[in-house]
Amino acid sequence: MKKNEEYDIEIVDNGVNFEGIAKKEGIIIFVDEAIIGEECKIQILKVNSSHAYGKIKQILADSNYRQEPVCEVFKRCGGCSCQHINYNFILNLKTKIVENSLRKQGVVYDKLSSCIGMGLPYYYRNKVQYPVRMDSNNNTKLGFYAKRSHEVIENVCCYIQDRIIDMVAKDIFSRIIALGFNGYDEISFSGDIRHIMIRRGYHTSEIMVVLVVNNKSLLNDNRFISLTNDLVKKNEKVKSVVLNLNENNTNEILGEKQKIIYGENYITDYIGDYKYYISSKSFFQVNTSQAEVLYNVLKEGLELNKKEILFDLYSGVGSIGIFLSDSVKEVYGIEIEEEAVKMANMNIKLNNVENAEYITGSVEDRLEEFKNRKIKPDVIVVDPPRKGLDDKSIEYIIEFKPRKIGYVSCNPATLARDLKSLSKMYDIKEIIPVDMFPQTSHCEVVCILELKEKLKNEFV
Template sequence: MTKENETIIKVNQQFPLTIKRLGINGEGVGYFKKKVVFVPGALPGEEVVVEVVKVHPKFSEAIVKKVRKRSPFRVKAPCPVYEQCGGCQLQHLRYDQQLNEKRDILLQAFERHTKFNVEDLDIRETIGMEDPWKYRNKSQFQLREMNGRIVAGLYSLNSHRLISVPECIVQHPATNKVNNAIKQIFEDFKVPVFNEKTKKGIVKTIVTRVGVQTGQVQVVIVTAGEKLPRKEMIAEEIKKRLPEVVSVMQNINPRQTSLVFGEKTLNITGKEFIDEKMNEFTYELSARAFFQLNPEQTVKLYDEVKKATALTGKEKIVDAYCGSGTIGLWLSDGAAEIRGMDIIPESIEDAKKNALKHGIQNAKYETGKAEDILPKWLKQGWSPDVIIVDPPRTGCDSKFLQTLLKIKPKKFIYVSCNPSTLAKDLQAISHMYEVKYIQPLDMFPQTAHVESCSLLVRKEK
């Protein structure tokens, strides 16, 4: 086809479309005259009429105007603000089919970003939840003043329009209760909410985390500056109305950024952490410490990591991007030694405390980047048999992957929350490591997020 008669798609154009798959963000994917069209809310197998809202060089975005043929897996989303909020993407898809589609999202990532023959890859069935609701142990709700009332919620997808979410059905009930009570306390104490346009006001965000097994709740009040008038009185009122809140912290974030937390955290009242239990382990979680948002699925995830390591008691293990040391501690009874690192000092302090509390003497933790610390240990004559990573959505740092290839552990276990960066990272080390299998897990039901645990083994030359 020549450029002269090539199909041009225009904004506001309407046309019929058959949806082939789900995209990585949970949107329907169809092809109009060989051009990719992304349609939020449309499901695989559906025939829809769409209207184009944006045109990009390689794809277009459209909205559903009419569903001509419905998917047999389409259900009514139970959340009243589902379509406005943007926090969930798949409530309108029956849960068992969500699990199938998440496996396919992983498959697509490897098709798009790697040279692997995907038919040869062992991508297993997604491990789901019996009850895929009320699972999130932490909420981060932005605040805004509207018509004299304080509203807490989430930004609508790709916008800065705040959607009020008084009752989020994927959040643990304790976080909903605490958020609503604190909003009322802020109103009662006339606490000024930060206004992004005028740059006036104080409180930006309420972060609430619950220890699901312990019932303990921590509240972090994120402010634009250090000033928080009558904060001791506010904290006392929180404790009076919400006895389950055992920790009230203030985090200062003066920057205009998508990051919720700033660098400085102050204790207002109570403990500086809450406790959470998983199996025989109790973890101390401070305000900025990373901890998985779905404890029930986290147990399954860590058991998958344990299965992949297949420890005999002799192995030296590195837990990179270790957070508060949760994965390493899970494996400690089967390893000769665990060493972990993370760039957040508070996380490393939590990891040390957690190891000490459980009498685990074969664990060592250090603040810093894995790509800096691993070569130092190697020079000291210490090399690991297994390296485990659980990096952020951006994936592994390229320097870390280069370091991995120099150190050459027998096994590399990659816990991923982003199929695209997982695929790219595994492609980068594929000349030295063989992908034995990839096990997807559903850590975030009703959303398009896919967690996975991949086992890689060093190739024998």
């Protein structure tokens, strides 16, 4: 097989990024935007020893699940990956991705539910980070990165963002251009503004604007004051405007230093009946209505009672622990980001929760403290980042021997790896994928584990 050769092939599967998968001459070929069951004429783009990449030249027989993408820049923009596939079929594919990850690790479980989708799988993102970039003609652009590149694709309407966020971003963009600011140039590291980040409360409509600037002197630039005055005058829901300084040559969006130029460094929003402070840097689920579904699925699976102690590990602003606080006796949470823990402790007060405590630090280091204080959890919830749990944390969790574990995961591969370790002591009762990120291949999963019957009465 060689580059540029053309083949007629059948797509036999879709991979974890929804890429089509075909086999030819013992080589696996990944084909962007091809759907299982389709026959395509493809052109080979690149060949490695065991696999190759191809692009569709012509669809010879298309899938019943193929549809016209709603967005006109879908093919170029890296924001979405599956607008060309029917949504119900996407939910099946997401369930299958989870099933395949579990099979690869040989994980045994009682039940895998179908992925829970959204009624309207668009306009859901409550936080958007728009790159502001200088192009080769020295024009400043606002948009999203193209697929596999940092070229900025401009678009009129993004179908997965909150509509108001999109409108506010475009308004801010035209104002910063009128004020004479320019976008960041990733080659020379020059320019004024790197990103516009906007958060908007799904239930409260409160808006936070973060302008990421590339130079310390910009923190005192009065043009930002006049921009903010105009913004606030036009939209009373703008509650917070923050300048963030990022002078580093990395892909990190936010830098350390911040200057609040209007309001506070937070807005509020609800999940269920609970109200949360959310700051510029703290993690908060980007799909609020599905977060509520996810937390309820978790609550139902854990079957909590008011005599129990719950650990909320990787707790962010305390959203899960606070959501579950009225079903248990005590909640203890650990989170590595100091600012998120500050928000979590403010959130406890905001909701009159008197039985929760959040501490700063890494789960692997700070679980020891709870052990020393002889606090023994009946139930542990973990919601780690994509890399999943580390061995030390798994050892602690197993030593605590909780009655149930709720594992919330954003990465089926690391979830399956960790379930394999935990399944020595726990039965995996139910696995429930929840679609938090429609139109993308990202997959969120809730998993309920129960201590094996024979271990329940064993003395620890």
